[in-house]
Amino acid sequence: MQLSTKHLLGIRDLQPDDIQLILDTATQFKEVLQRPIKKVPTLRDVTIVNLFYENSTRTRISFELAEKRLSADTINFTASGSSAAKGETLLDTVNNILSMKVDMVVMRHSASGAPHFLAKHIPAAIVNAGDGINEHPTQALLDAFSIRERLGSLAGKKVAIIGDIMHSRVALSNIWLLKKMGAEVTLAGPPTLIPVHIREAFDVRVEYNLRAALEWCDVANVLRIQLERQNQPLFSSLREYSLAYGVNKRLLDSLSKEIVIMHPGPINRGVELDSDAADSKQSIILHQVENGVAVRMAVLYLLAGGSTKP
Amino acid sequence: MKIILNEQQLAITIQRLTHQLLENHISLENTVLIGIQPRGIYFSDRIVQQLRTLVAPDAIHYGKLDITFYRDDVRTGLHELNKTEIPFSIENKNVILIDDVLWTGRTIRAALDALLDFGRPAKVELCVLIDRRFSRQLPIQADWVGRPIDSIITQKVKVYWQEKDGKDEVALL
Numbered sequence: 051m052q053l054s055t056k057h058l059l060g061i062r063d064l065q066p067d068d069i070q071l072i073l074d075t076a077t078q079f080k081e082v083l084q085r086p087i088k089k090v091p092t093l094r095d096v097t098i099v100n101l102f103y104e105n106s107t108r109t110r111i112s113f114e115l116a117e118k119r120l121s122a123d124t125i126n127f128t129a130s131g132s133s134a135a136k137g138e139t140l141l142d143t144v145n146n147i148l149s150m151k152v153d154m155v156v157m158r159h160s161a162s163g164a165p166h167f168l169a170k171h172i173p174a175a176i177v178n179a180g181d182g183i184n185e186h187p188t189q190a191l192l193d194a195f196s197i198r199e200r201l202g203s204l205a206g207k208k209v210a211i212i213g214d215i216m217h218s219r220v221a222l223s224n225i226w227l228l229k230k231m232g233a234e235v236t237l238a239g240p241p242t243l244i245p246v247h248i249r250e251a252f253d254v255r256v257e258y259n260l261r262a263a264l265e266w267c268d269v270a271n272v273l274r275i276q277l278e279r280q281n282q283p284l285f286s287s288l289r290e291y292s293l294a295y296g297v298n299k300r301l302l303d304s305l306s307k308e309i310v311i312m313h314p315g316p317i318n319r320g321v322e323l324d325s326d327a328a329d330s331k332q333s334i335i336l337h338q339v340e341n342g343v344a345v346r347m348a349v350l351y352l353l354a355g356g357s358t359k360p
Numbered sequence: 361m362k363i364i365l366n367e368q369q370l371a372i373t374i375q376r377l378t379h380q381l382l383e384n385h386i387s388l389e390n391t392v393l394i395g396i397q398p399r400g401i402y403f404s405d406r407i408v409q410q411l412r413t414l415v416a417p418d419a420i421h422y423g424k425l426d427i428t429f430y431r432d433d434v435r436t437g438l439h440e441l442n443k444t445e446i447p448f449s450i451e452n453k454n455v456i457l458i459d460d461v462l463w464t465g466r467t468i469r470a471a472l473d474a475l476l477d478f479g480r481p482a483k484v485e486l487c488v489l490i491d492r493r494f495s496r497q498l499p500i501q502a503d504w505v506g507r508p509i510d511s512i513i514t515q516k517v518k519v520y521w522q523e524k525d526g527k528d529e530v531a532l533l
Contacts, residue, residue: 075441078444096435355435
């Protein structure tokens with residue numbers, strides 16, 4: 051029982067068996083989180099640094115909680131207020147931290163491929179907590195866990211990923227994972243936010259009509275419009291985007307079946323998702339957040355375990 | 361290979377242990393049984409099966425405990441995970457921990473740690489089918505023993521169960 055990789059850099063590098071193992075392990079950790087004492091001594095002798103070169107609320111708190119629930123020692127690093135602001139390189143910073151006997155690195159960086167670069171140069175296990183517009187593997191894993199929890203399995207399920215596919219690492223990780231696990235994927239959004247060759251690259255469907263995508267799917271994963279990653283406007287206004295691609299309760303009620311609504315957060319309420327849909331019974335957004343801790347515990351446990359095998 | 365318990369002896373031993381437990385925990389008031397995953401469950405299932413013929417089934421509180429997260433050897437290798445299911449409070453209860461083989465005592469050490477995360481029991485007792493005496497690495501002893509045996513460290517005790525292995529038998533390999 052062991053993952054086929056030493057790091058979690060992206061879903062791209064995982065085998066279906068690895069994904070299955072992570073999700074099954076997370077189920078056990080979810081049970082731990084429901085106990086009177088929500089903590090196990092499993093990673094007592096493991097030290098983990100959370101290296102965040104980019105802002106984060108959910109992911110950082112979720113990782114930190116996961117580490118603490120596993121009894122690991124944690125150090126938090128944020129780029130602002132550190133020597134990175136004085137011009138220290140990423141590799142220097144990490145090597146300095148590792149020389150203080152740190153076993154694992156959880157990192158988020160605005161540059162795609164930053165954790166892959168680091169993995170080539172340092173001995174510690176790396177967990178990618180989001181790199182630029184490339185991947186956000188633990189988000190895809192917790193999304194998969196939440197779908198599995200609600201619908202029983204992933205194979206054969208129809209998932210629509212809606213919105214800013216172009217700038218979304220959540221979208222890319224989700225596509226990799228869902229395709230590997232045998233789900234069907236449709237990408238929906240304005241043509242300017244969907245990469246041109248993605249249909250052939252991943253064997254996914256592309257749909258420019260929101261209603262058609264929602265009618266087709268079992269699960270709609272609504273993504274955030276990432277204004278901070280758009281250098282030039284790709285749609286005319288947020289209001290126009292919301293009118294054409296915003297998901298609201300009226301639209302959901304008019305569909306022929308009840309679908310599950312997901313969102314990786316933070317929500318731009320009233321833009322990609324209206325409050326009445328985000329807070330409805332169909333939404334599993336807060337379950338996603340809850341499951342995030344269990345899934346990250348599973349990832350950390352599986353990467354740390356067996357690391358000093360003689 | 362030496363047979364320690366054959367099918368009939370195993371059945372009698374389980375019967376005896378069940379009666380002993382009942383004798384010391386009158387009608388199981390304030391007592392709960394917890395089997396240790398994975399192989400202890402086959403043994404605890406049999407005990408509970410016996411108990412059901414002797415007391416009202418709703419008087420029996422039976423849980424299962426997986427100790428993987430409490431092991432002291434996580435860094436040297438991962439072990440298969442199993443389900444923990446303790447659907448009742450163990451606060452101030454008499455807990456009977458049940459496992460198939462007591463050997464080094466490390467599993468029970470982990471089980472005690474795991475158990476305390478579910479509350480503070482009034483008392484914890486240990487019931488095992490086979491006690492490999494003189495091979496302990498920790499100061500842990502069983503309260504209820506099916507069969508004590510003397511073995512050397514290179515030997516293996518294998519417990520076979522009908523449901524899993526197709527026969528009921530305990531053997532020393």
